[in-house]
Amino acid sequence: MTKEVQQLDRVIIRFAGDSGDGMQLTGDRFTQETASFGNDLSTLPNFPAEIRAPAGTLPGVSSFQLHFADHDIMTPGDAPNVLVAMNPAALKANVDDVPNGAMIIVNTDEFGKRSLSKVGYAANPLEDGSLAEFKVSAVPLTSMTVKALEDFEISKKDAERAKNMFALGLLSWMYNRPTEGTLGFLKAKFANKPEIMAANLAAFQAGWNFGETTEDFAVSYEVKPAALPPGSYRNITGNLALSYGLIAGSELSGLPLFLGSYPITPASDILHELSKHKRFGVRTFQAEDEIAGVGAALGAAFGGSLGVTTTSGPGMVLKAETIGLAVMTELPLLIIDVQRGGPSTGLPTKTEQADLLMALFGRNGESPVPVLAPRSPADCFDMAIEATRIATEYRTPVIVLSDGYLANGSEPWRLPEVSELPDISVDFAAGPNGEDGAFLPYLRDPETLARPWAVPGTAGLEHRIGGIEKSDGTGNISYSPANHDLMVRSRQGKIDGIARGIAPLEVDDPGGDADVLVLGWGGTYGSIGAAVRRVRRAGGRVAQAHLRHLNPFPENLGEVLRGYDRVLVPEINLGQLALLLRGRFLVDVISYTKVRGLPFKAEELAAVVQEVIDRAE
Amino acid sequence: MPSENGFNPEEGFRGLKLVPRSDTAYKMKDFKSDQEVRWCPGCGDYAVLAAFQGFLPELGVPRENIVIISGIGCSSRFPYYLSTYGMHSIHGRAPAIATGLAASRPDLSVWVVTGDGDGLSIGGNHLIHALRRNVNINVLLFNNRIYGLTKGQYSPTSEPGKVTKSSPMGSLDSPFNPVSLALGAEAGFVARTVDSDRKHLTGVLRAAADHQGASFVEIYQNCPIFNDDAFEPLKDPAERDMRVLRMEHGEPLRLGGDRGIVQGEYGELTVADVAEAGEDRLVRHDAHRADPGYAFALSRLDYPAFDHVPIGVFRSVERPSYDELMAEQVTEAETVQGRGDLAALLASGDTWTVD
Structure with missing residues (x-):
């Protein structure tokens, strides 16, 4: 039977399941397949702070959203076209984000009475008509996986655990993804456990075959590769890009890299990554606390190393005194703050950009520190090099404000030629x-x-x-x-x-006739860009500019601000950049804020932009 | 003391084995900076500074390879008065800063100067972790049992009931015993000396420099303004021989002429009359015992206060230092995997090409 292949220009898929269901891995593999196929993409992992919240509960739901397209895209997408829900909790936690008409694939094996009542479903939503607006595919993922693996000498538990690979196989078929990467990945991952390896490969294959043979799925989809600029690409997360950027900063400056750090979500991956690269002369020091992390980095800087410390908001607070010492001693020092929801412990695994004012002013005395903010996962690479340049050239600590969304989110990255990277030798x-x-x-x-x-x-x-x-x-x-x-x-x-x-602030104003400027900073670049595109497609005139240098600002910022009737400043805080702009330039910017631990949705921002345009006219 | 550690002037200090040697015959004056020394008249810090400046030429390393890092407090002004590299950092953090410096620059001789407030209050965490890691630094903790720079509050080594500005009815705190603390933190080298005994102080500095890894030296230091004569019982010529237990490696532990240290039923050390206990029962000092229990028992001889106070090297045990191990990992990675190549690293994931 030859099935119909439908062409799509873009798709948003969300994998959702229990924390133990391997949804991050599944999402990551699907992302790698998609990247190697050549689509443009953007991802949004979303997981609980608890290592293993009680199974089957709402707090235990972990999800991974991927947006891929045949053209260049800027965000992980607002609403999924496909939701894969591995249990009732995953369905309940995510169904509100799914638009009518979208597809929901559920693992019916998990929809027993106990699992349903655990999350407060009085009736089975698969049967009570409450999902009538969606295209629901009810698939017994667990039992089909177990059945496919009955000839393997593995425990039932291990067989059940392979259900995420079955789901991945099914989705890979549905979207015509290349599978070599995933097969190779499984072979490497389970090289020491041949039975488990064979079982996972078989589960993946079974999922693929199921899609091809079952009549439940009559159509598969194709999203053509995106027309990206020529070059060599890889998919990269913000934390990885930052790590590479720091190593590049070390190589380009000729200074050995010394990282003093204390584990903290969502920054720990930078410590993990850099500790793998000792062959670059990298020294990583897991300190007794945040203060010692930055202290050791400063000590190393005194000795001529590229001193770096990585942390998140709660750690920044502790490092403030040492950053002040670096200001006074005028030594180069890189402080990476991967922002998360605050105050206090706040939301460890959720994103926010509310540390801006702390970065600028969170020290005693007049204590100016340059502050940079990458605008996308791949941009973390460039900003780490830029931070190195500024720190070493001006002999100053530099704060880089990444965030949880950039850190864990990913996008295709065109590999730079090393020869094209700036010479920042010291x-x-x-x-x-x-x-x-x-x-x-x-x-x-x-x-x-x-x-x-x-x-x-x-x-x-x-x-x-x-x-x-x-x-x-x-x-x-x-x-x-x-x-x-x-x-x-x-x-x-x-x-x-x-x-x-630093380069003057660039304004994207295609018609040159916009009255409204949307100005953002840091990780909101994609959301704002996508919103601006929507508005323009609908005929609206709007300009966009994005700050990556927060202190000092680009020299032309005041001029840019005064060049527009209205300036809209969306932020994932309560208006911190807006406060700075008003204070410094006496421009009454319009602040739009949301602090939900999640990036802005493009649709929502587009509506806000449109409203500001309408009011201006 | 140096000889007991096997120190050999020809080969240099073992703690400085990765530091270049110098042919310059430095004098004490070569280590004096041009800054006016500003401690209170009669402060014990003057004596420590003089002993330290007098000792530095012995290191036999270039002056520029010596770094003094301090925190905050009276003692922490130390770096300014030495013509070496130095950093007067922030309160309590000197061990952390020194750790980063020593770990990234094994070719330096790094000294941390701290006090009982700086090192044991605000910086207690950094101190214990630097000691357990065995970073190649020498920590000199000036213990005057009071807060001097903030003008006279009780410190973590002040005796219970101490009446100060912040404890008018007497301090409620139980004090730290810095030597016990350092031993509990797995320090490989722990010693104690006194500001007023320059010869002993210099001997302890020599032993500390000879130790590769973290060495911890408690220096009893008099604060004439806020805690004058705190250590007077140990300095009074009439009494000191009865109170000061001078530890010499390999020698029996004697206190004055007729008392000595014997081991009790549970491994504790007690003071006994030699004639009564018998010469054979006297404990022979062994600073190199791998098990820290003996050194810890020695440190508990401080009680009751000043009845008998051990000075000298409690413990000197060699184990690999942190900076050395860290450098080894870097070298091993470079040897086994080859020196890193940036372009190869950037392209190390699943890549694809767009034409």
Whole structure:
């Protein structure tokens, strides 16, 4: 039987199941298949903070959403076209996001009375008509998997666990995904457990075959590869891109990388990743706490390493004092904050961008620190290099604000040519810079206002630095009022001057006639971009600009802001950038905020943009 | 003391085996900075500084390869008065900062200068972890049993009932015994000395420098302003020989002429009359015992306060240092996998090509 193949331009799939069902792995594999097929894609993993919440409960639901298309896309998508629900909890937790007419594939084996009542279903939703608006495919995924594996010498439990591979096989058939990658992955993953390997391969194949033979699925779909710019691509998450960017920063600057870090969600993966790359001379130090993590990084920086610390909001709070010391000692230091929902412990696995003001102002005294924010998972690579450039050139700590969405989300990344990456090599101080062979550790470069970086081991440059106010030039302790005023202004002037070396803010205003500008920063780039496209498709005129440098701002920002009648600033906080813009430029921007632990939906933002346009007219 | 550790001036200090040697014959004055020393008149810190400056030439390493890192407190002004590299950092964090420096630069001789407030209160966590990791740093903890810089509050080593500005009815805290704490934190080298005994102090510094890995030295240091004469019972010529237990590796532990240390039923150490107990029962000091129980028992001789106070090296046990192990992993990765190639790393995932 030859089945019909329908062409689609884009699809959004959400895999949802229990925390133990392997949904993240399933989603990740489907993503890799999709990436190797050449679609553009964007992903949104969403999982509980608990390692294993009670099975079958709503808090235990873990999901993975993937948006893929034959054209370039910017977000993981608002609403799934297909929901795979491995149990009633997964159905209940996700069904509200599914639009009418979309497909829901459920694992009927899990829809027993107990499982249903566990999540408060009085009646079976598969039978009571409540899913009538959807195309429901009821598939006994578990029992079919177990049946397919009955000849294998594995436990029933192990057979049941392979049901995610059955589901993956089914979906891979449905969307005509290439399977070599997944087969190779399973072979490598279970290389030491041949029976389990064979069972998972068989489950995957059974799922594929089921799609091909059953009449439940009459149609399979094809989403053609996207027309991306030529080059070599891979799919990459923000945390991986950041890790690679840090290694690149180390290689390009010629400084050995030293990471001082304490495990914290969602930043730990950077520590895990960097600890694998000792062959690049990388030293990773799992400290006793957040303070020691940044302290060790600063100590390493004093010794001439590229000192890095990685954390999330609660850890940033603890590092504040040491960042202040780095400001005072004017040493390069990279602080990566992968933001999550706050305050306090907040929402460890959910995204937010509410650490902006803390990054800028969360220290005692006048303590300016450059702040950068990548705008997409792949952009984390570039911003890690940019942070390295600024830190080493200006001898300053630099804060990079990633977030949980960027960290775990992924997108195709065109591999850069190493030869095209910027040269950020560093010159340490090598000899005296004062009269009579004196060394002045706080004699500033007239251009950058950076002080010399003289590392221990360099003869003749012995000097002392510390947290007490420094005397201009000599760096000796000074309590002089005039000197303090000078030093406060010098440190500020140094950071302000970084703006001269960064590209002007680019505005995307195709018609050049928009009255409304949407300005965002960090991880909201995709959502805002997708919303702006929608508005434009509907005939609306709107400009978009996105900040990756939050301190200092690009030099033309004020001019850009004043060039539009209205400026809309969407943020996943309560208006932190808006506060800065109003304060600095006296422009009454319109702040739009949501703090749900999730990225903006493009549809929602598009409506907001449209409303602002309508009001302006 | 140096000889008991096997220190050989020809070969240099073992703790400095990865630090380049220097041919320069430094003098004490070579380690004095141009900064005016600003401690209170009579402060014990002056004596420690002088002993330290006098000792540094012995290290036999280039001045530029010596780094002093301190936290906050009176003692933490130390780096400014030495002509080496130095960092006067933030309260309690010196061991963490020094850890990063020492772990990334095994070619440096790194010294942490801290006090009882800096090292045991706010920085207690960093101190114990630096000791257990065995980072190649030397920690000098100046213990004056009071907060000096903040003007006279009780510290984590102040005696119970201490009346201070913040404890007008007496402190309720039980104090730390810094030596017991360091031993409990798995420190491989633990010693104690006194600011007023320059010869002993220098000997302990020598032994600390000779130890590869973290060494912890408690220095009893007098604060003439807020806690004057805190250690007077150990300094009074009439009494000190009866109270100060000078530990020498391989020698019987004697206290004055007629008392000595014997082992009790449960492994504890007690003071006994030698004539009564018999010469044979005196414990012969062994700083190299792998098991820290003996050194810990020695540290408990501090009670009752000042009746008998051991000074010298409690424990000196060699194990690989953190920075050395870290460097080994890097070297092993580079040897086994080959030096990393950035382009290969970037392309290491599942890639595809768009033409």
